[in-house]
Amino acid sequence: MQTTLAAIAVVTVGYIFAYLLFDRLRDRYGYVGGAEYVIIGFLLGPQVSGLLNAGQVQDLTPIVSLALGWLGMLLGTYFRLPAMALIEGDHLRIAFAEAVATFLAAGAALLAVFRFLAGASWTQAAVQAVTLGAVATLTSPVAVDAVVDRIRSRSRVPPVLQLTARIDALIAVVAFGLVLAVLHQGQVAPGVRPPTPTEWAVINVAVGVASGVLFHLFLGPRGHLDEGRLFVALAGAIVVASGASYYLNLSPIFTNLILGFILVNSGSAHRDVTRLLLSTERPVYLALLLFAGAAWSPGSVDLLFIAPLFVAIRLAARTLGGGLAGLHVAPPELRAPGLGRGLLALGGVGVAIALNYGQVYPDLHPRLILSATLLAVLLFEIVASREAATYVAGLGDPTSMTAPSAAATRT
Amino acid sequence: MIRRLVVLALLVGGAVLLEPLRVPTEGVIAPRSLFLFGILLLTADTFGALAHDLGFPRLVGYLVSGLALGPSAMEIVPPGVLQDLSMMKQLAVGTIALLAGAELRLTDLRQRYRPILWILVCQGVAVLVLLTVGILLFRGWVPFMQDLTPWAVVCVALLFATALTVNSPMVTLALLTETRAEGPVAKTTLGVVLVADVVVVLLFTATFSLAQASLGGATEGALPMLVRLLREVLGSIVAGGVIGGLLTLYLRFVRREMVLFAVVVVFATAAVAQALHFELLLSLLVAGFLVENVAPVRAEPLVHALHLMAVPVFVVFFAMAGAELRVQAFVALWPLVLGAALLRFLGVYGGARAGAAWGGAEPVVRRFAWTGLVSQAGVALGLATIVADRLPRIGVAMQTLIVGVIAFNETVGSVVFRRGLELAGEIRER
Numbered sequence: 001m002q003t004t005l006a007a008i009a010v011v012t013v014g015y016i017f018a019y020l021l022f023d024r025l026r027d028r029y030g031y032v033g034g035a036e037y038v039i040i041g042f043l044l045g046p047q048v049s050g051l052l053n054a055g056q057v058q059d060l061t062p063i064v065s066l067a068l069g070w071l072g073m074l075l076g077t078y079f080r081l082p083a084m085a086l087i088e089g090d091h092l093r094i095a096f097a098e099a100v101a102t103f104l105a106a107g108a109a110l111l112a113v114f115r116f117l118a119g120a121s122w123t124q125a126a127v128q129a130v131t132l133g134a135v136a137t138l139t140s141p142v143a144v145d146a147v148v149d150r151i152r153s154r155s156r157v158p159p160v161l162q163l164t165a166r167i168d169a170l171i172a173v174v175a176f177g178l179v180l181a182v183l184h185q186g187q188v189a190p191g192v193r194p195p196t197p198t199e200w201a202v203i204n205v206a207v208g209v210a211s212g213v214l215f216h217l218f219l220g221p222r223g224h225l226d227e228g229r230l231f232v233a234l235a236g237a238i239v240v241a242s243g244a245s246y247y248l249n250l251s252p253i254f255t256n257l258i259l260g261f262i263l264v265n266s267g268s269a270h271r272d273v274t275r276l277l278l279s280t281e282r283p284v285y286l287a288l289l290l291f292a293g294a295a296w297s298p299g300s301v302d303l304l305f306i307a308p309l310f311v312a313i314r315l316a317a318r319t320l321g322g323g324l325a326g327l328h329v330a331p332p333e334l335r336a337p338g339l340g341r342g343l344l345a346l347g348g349v350g351v352a353i354a355l356n357y358g359q360v361y362p363d364l365h366p367r368l369i370l371s372a373t374l375l376a377v378l379l380f381e382i383v384a385s386r387e388a389a390t391y392v393a394g395l396g397d398p399t400s401m402t403a404p405s406a407a408a409t410r411t
Numbered sequence: 412m413i414r415r416l417v418v419l420a421l422l423v424g425g426a427v428l429l430e431p432l433r434v435p436t437e438g439v440i441a442p443r444s445l446f447l448f449g450i451l452l453l454t455a456d457t458f459g460a461l462a463h464d465l466g467f468p469r470l471v472g473y474l475v476s477g478l479a480l481g482p483s484a485m486e487i488v489p490p491g492v493l494q495d496l497s498m499m500k501q502l503a504v505g506t507i508a509l510l511a512g513a514e515l516r517l518t519d520l521r522q523r524y525r526p527i528l529w530i531l532v533c534q535g536v537a538v539l540v541l542l543t544v545g546i547l548l549f550r551g552w553v554p555f556m557q558d559l560t561p562w563a564v565v566c567v568a569l570l571f572a573t574a575l576t577v578n579s580p581m582v583t584l585a586l587l588t589e590t591r592a593e594g595p596v597a598k599t600t601l602g603v604v605l606v607a608d609v610v611v612v613l614l615f616t617a618t619f620s621l622a623q624a625s626l627g628g629a630t631e632g633a634l635p636m637l638v639r640l641l642r643e644v645l646g647s648i649v650a651g652g653v654i655g656g657l658l659t660l661y662l663r664f665v666r667r668e669m670v671l672f673a674v675v676v677v678f679a680t681a682a683v684a685q686a687l688h689f690e691l692l693l694s695l696l697v698a699g700f701l702v703e704n705v706a707p708v709r710a711e712p713l714v715h716a717l718h719l720m721a722v723p724v725f726v727v728f729f730a731m732a733g734a735e736l737r738v739q740a741f742v743a744l745w746p747l748v749l750g751a752a753l754l755r756f757l758g759v760y761g762g763a764r765a766g767a768a769w770g771g772a773e774p775v776v777r778r779f780a781w782t783g784l785v786s787q788a789g790v791a792l793g794l795a796t797i798v799a800d801r802l803p804r805i806g807v808a809m810q811t812l813i814v815g816v817i818a819f820n821e822t823v824g825s826v827v828f829r830r831g832l833e834l835a836g837e838i839r840e841r
Binding site: 065066188189192195203210214215217218220226227228229231232233235236237238239240241242243244246247248283287 | 414415417418421422425429430431432444445446447448449450452453456457670671718719721722723726
């Protein structure tokens with residue numbers, strides 16, 4: 001226990017140090033990333049200073065599962081149906097087209113890389129490709145919201161950008177959750193028939209749905225709890241759902257996404273829940289980045305070339321997906337070539353997926369997956385905010401965009 | 412409420428259904444522990460609400476939930492899980508100590524030092540005398556008092572009485588936070604339990620070394636032991652000063668992410684305290700006190716953050732405390748448990764009332780201050796563990812009886828204190 005306490009203390013001290021060092025820069029330059037926390041974690045970890053040894057990092061894994069669940073639940077709360085019903089169909093089409101195209105492009109390219117360049121079997125290549133494909137698809141809704149709020153463009157495209165970021169995250173988490181269920185790892189108790197892949201997928205969804213329904217009932221129709229008691233109830237629900245997923249080698253992110261989705265669409269406590277989750281999102285995300293930095297090690301040098309390749313694939317897939325959706329799926333008034341430029345921010349869920357992958361597939365190059373993800377986080381966080389800001393600022397006034405088409409219609 | 416209980420039953424049923432699908436994994440907190448911890452949290456919250464609806468303090472509900480799910484009853488939360496989660500308890504103790512220190516105002520202490528000291532001395536002496544005499548009179552029925560020399564009988568009786576003199580800062584603070592009580596009774600009681608915490612630990616060390624020597628098992632003399640203890644206490648106070656300084660710097664220059672920073676401070680202090688043999692509770696108590704009363708910064712952000720953490724922390728602490736109670740062990744000793752609890756109750760009541768009167772306290776304090784001194788919890792359990800570990804011949808039997816009395820006082824004491832605050836008109840609960 002002492003080692004765990006020391007490990008937690010070291011991680012949190014590292015967090016404070018990083019906070020002091022970089023927060024002023026963030027305030028001044030509008031930088032929304034958290035790459036510095038990865039670096040601080042790396043410096044604290046076994047690869048550099050050894051303040052956190054490998055055993056201590058391992059000991060923190062279950063607590064990381066909680067953090068993964070926390071982020072998953074927050075993601076689920078973005079999808080409130082009454083609000084989504086007001087979204088224009090075109091916006092949804094663009095968002096889904098961008099997300100699916102990016103995922104398929106990245107997944108296909110990565111499948112080829114793992115199968116033909118890394119020499120993995122088809123199944124292993126598929127697991128790794130889907131995982132990194134999911135990471136490539138992700139966009140940080142918080143980062144996109146921050147840019148849109150800051151620039152305040154009057155164009156109609158920024159809301160599409162915000163929606164796309166959410167759909168990207170949804171597609172990524174669902175894809176990753178399903179791959180963990182379908183290609184499930186781990187053994188069941190003796191004498192019990194191992195569930196089929198479909199059954200694991202159903203179990204995974206069922207755990208999320210059951211947690212969501214039970215927690216909704218637990219909060220009750222009024223749902224009026226003070227902040228402290230709501231925190232206890234929420235933490236209890238996330239611990240139960242994450243614990244169940246972790247217990248079954250499934251994805252706590254996916255399970256809690258379903259839990260969050262159900263909760264935000266039922267009962268009257270959704271505002272309080274969302275507010276509470278949003279207020280804790282930042283520390284959870286930063287703590288995850290720190291942990292990821294500490295847990296990082298290069299792994300097999302032979303395969304490290306895949307990390308920069310992944311960055312290139314993500315950029316290409318993002319450009320392709322954004323181009324396809326922004327030019328070919330969008331109606332004329334929403335046409336936005338280069339939509340992908342506004343969706344480069346990766347965010348904490350990517351790191352969460354990479355860490356979750358390492359928990360479930362410890363023998364299938366988890367270090368490589370984490371390396372690729374962290375490299376992408378580091379590089380994209382540097383350029384994402386500026387690129388997105390330039391892109392949104394360049395969208396201009398909606399009237400100037402729609403005027404030509406209106407004039408064309410008249411003539 | 413019924414709906415919540417049904418949900419909990421379904422969760423437990425779900426846990427049973429998932430059991431065969433489990434994968435063997437290892438770690439400080441096993442996956443199973445994490446899942447069961449969630450169930451314990453939700454159950455404690457539900458039982459707390461139920462207790463509140465019935466007019467009891469919420470912490471009674473937390474204790475009962477832990478007891479119900481713990482090894483003593485349903486064993487849904489086995490001992491291994493509690494072991495896995497013991498760091499949560501460290502966080503709880505540390506947070507509460509920091510909050511308790513920050514709640515102690517120098518101005519209040521200056522105003523009330525006389526009644527606080529008088530109550531402290533009178534109730535301490537009364538409890539010590541009554542319990543020592545009581546156990547000496549009934550030593551024929553007490554298992555750990557058999558086959559001892561007359562000198563050892565006296566020393567062991569004194570040790571037993573000292574271990575039961577301690578109050579509970581945890582329960583006091585939990586109730587004050589829950590009820591938002593404010594007034595002379597709340598302030599006086601908090602002052603007494605916090606000062607008593609330090610005094611009784613010193614007293615316990617002295618009587619413990621006497622008992623150890625009288626049993627012929629002393630590994631170090633009384634003086635070296637006292638010196639070691641004083642060093643630990645002084646070290647804790649110095650450590651508290653350093654932590655208070657760090658907190659002040661943070662409050663002065665950063666003042667953001669206070670909840671996370673408070674967690675940092677608690678875990679860092681816990682790690683240092685374990686390594687250097689300091690008292691976590693005392694160190695953070697001093698740190699909180701210095702930030703509130705001495706530091707040239709406003710402590711409100713820290714106090715606000717600690718209050719935000721307080722509810723979950725109390726739930727965790729008392730639910731786990733309930734789960735750790737081994738009811739079966741002291742069922743056979745129930746007449747002795749009740750007898751000792753009754754004697755202690757009389758000592759607390761008489762001593763506190765007399766002390767309040769001699770200290771010139773307000774009438775409301777004279778009438779109700781004793782209600783906050785009945786509870787016992789963490790510190791007393793810690794002393795009982797020391798007895799069991801270091802007095803091999805009689806320690807385990809003595810620990811069983813002490814824990815029985817603590818369990819009784821932990822539950823009854825919180826109810827009595829809540830009632831006292833209610834009658835004193837100090838509860839501001841919504």
